[in-house]
Amino acid sequence: MGRVGVLLLNLGGPEQLEDVRPFLYNLFSDPEIIRLPFRWLQRPLAWLISTLRYTKSQENYKAIGGGSPLRRITEEQAVALQERLTQKGHDAQIYVGMRYWHPFTEEALVRIKRDKIEQLVILPLYPQFSISTSGSSFRLLERLWSEDPALQDINYTVIPSWYDRPGYLQAMSQLIAQELDHCQDSEHIHLFFSAHGVPVNYVEEAGDPYQSEIENCTQLIMDTLNRPNPHTLAYQSRVGPVEWLKPYTEEAIPELAQQGVEDLMVVPISFVSEHIETLEEIDMEYRHLAEESGIKNFYRVPALNTHPVFIEDLADMVIEALDSPQVKFAEVAHPPKKTKMYPQERWEWGMTTAAEVWNGRLAMIGIVAVLVELITGHGPLHLVGLL
Ligand SMILES: C=CC1=C(C)c2cc3[nH]c(cc4nc(cc5[nH]c(cc1n2)c(C)c5CCC(=O)O)C(CCC(=O)O)=C4C)c(C)c3C=C
Numbered sequence: 001m002g003r004v005g006v007l008l009l010n011l012g013g014p015e016q017l018e019d020v021r022p023f024l025y026n027l028f029s030d031p032e033i034i035r036l037p038f039r040w041l042q043r044p045l046a047w048l049i050s051t052l053r054y055t056k057s058q059e060n061y062k063a064i065g066g067g068s069p070l071r072r073i074t075e076e077q078a079v080a081l082q083e084r085l086t087q088k089g090h091d092a093q094i095y096v097g098m099r100y101w102h103p104f105t106e107e108a109l110v111r112i113k114r115d116k117i118e119q120l121v122i123l124p125l126y127p128q129f130s131i132s133t134s135g136s137s138f139r140l141l142e143r144l145w146s147e148d149p150a151l152q153d154i155n156y157t158v159i160p161s162w163y164d165r166p167g168y169l170q171a172m173s174q175l176i177a178q179e180l181d182h183c184q185d186s187e188h189i190h191l192f193f194s195a196h197g198v199p200v201n202y203v204e205e206a207g208d209p210y211q212s213e214i215e216n217c218t219q220l221i222m223d224t225l226n227r228p229n230p231h232t233l234a235y236q237s238r239v240g241p242v243e244w245l246k247p248y249t250e251e252a253i254p255e256l257a258q259q260g261v262e263d264l265m266v267v268p269i270s271f272v273s274e275h276i277e278t279l280e281e282i283d284m285e286y287r288h289l290a291e292e293s294g295i296k297n298f299y300r301v302p303a304l305n306t307h308p309v310f311i312e313d314l315a316d317m318v319i320e321a322l323d324s325p326q327v328k329f330a331e332v333a334h335p336p337k338k339t340k341m342y343p344q345e346r347w348e349w350g351m352t353t354a355a356e357v358w359n360g361r362l363a364m365i366g367i368v369a370v371l372v373e374l375i376t377g378h379g380p381l382h383l384v385g386l387l
């Protein structure tokens with residue numbers, strides 16, 4: 001086997017407050033983040049949204065110390081992974097490729113070429129696949145590969161998602177168990193799995209497997225944890241006016257409080273590192289909301305970061321990927337679209353949406369017929385030659 005490299009993919013985050021606006025511009029310029037009917041609208045809209053959003057976003061980054069810790073933690077994960085691979089007898093160089101901030105994916109590829117890597121394992125640091133995260137990075141890589149013959153010489157393989165790996169599930173349940181064991185009467189604590197949301201149309205129309213992977217992952221973690229605690233899954237970090245996956249975290253927390261839940265433990269589920277959405281959104285905004293809603297004890301399970309069981313599993317994933325048939329971008333970058341059937345297209349008898357739509361259509365034909373007769377002096381049947 002030639003020189004081995006591992007490319008860790010993540011989203012990236014602004015390291016200082018001045019980075020927030022250009023970071024948001026990069027994020028919203030991505031058609032996998034905002035899906036628009038016209039490509040030419042993407043950049044003007046990205047400029048508008050980043051301009052309108054950055055001061056509020058800067059306040060959030062200020063609240064967690066002035067920048068995202070995502071780069072530092074991802075680089076620590078890279079070092080830990082390299083050490084674990086070495087201990088397992090595998091010499092590999094690890095690269096970090098962020099989608100929207102430094103070190104950009106493009107920068108990582110320059111280093112990969114410079115180091116003359118021959119075998120590359122591409123490993124997204126998102127346990128579950130979404131078009132908006134791993135999918136976006138895979139599409140970018142697919143394009144960069146198609147434009148660069150030097151990259152085409154590298155034997156690469158992609159790991160699309162890994163939420164069902166026993167090591168990852170074990171590490172997550174260890175973190176939850178540890179947190180529960182610090183509390184009294186821990187069996188009464190309600191476990192609240194909070195995943196990053198995506199717009200509903202990603203799942204229902206674009207075929208994003210994200211929701212089903214998140215649901216399976218939650219169940220697998222609960223099975224591995226093997227404790228009697230009740231649990232709920234909800235989705236956080238909604239952006240913009242369209243409908244996102246439900247229940248929304250900000251609605252589910254007060255609802256649980258109303259049902260009498262007093263002890264809530266939030267488990268961040270779609271992230272493996274601490275970042276703005278754990279440190280600010282969960283630890284500050286949702287904690288405040290929970291306390292206002294009547295939750296007495298609010299706990300949060302930490303992100304995996306460099307948890308040794310997790311790093312061990314990443315190392316095993318890399319070794320297994322090197323020994324398995326290669327997975328190419330074309331297989332993972334484009335999930336098959338779903339053909340959505342709207343309720344008004346599915347015929348059912350009775351006072352249904354379909355009947356209402358057909359009544360409307362027939363009424364429109366009637367109105368047009370009357371207008372035609374008023375204007376031409378002849379009815380439609382006369383006009384088509386039937387009378
Ligand atoms: C699985 C994880 C993530 C999914 C799915 C995801 C989808 C998604 N995100 C936005 C909008 C924003 N995301 C932002 C930051 C951000 N998002 C994730 C993860 C997922 N995003 C991470 C790891 C980060 C970086 C956090 C950091 O520490 O800097 C932001 C910027 C932060 C803010 O202003 O709130 C935005 C905006 C959309 C629209 C989307 C799906 C379509």
Ligand SMILES: [Fe+2]
Pocket residue numbers: 196237
């Ligand atoms: Fe996000």
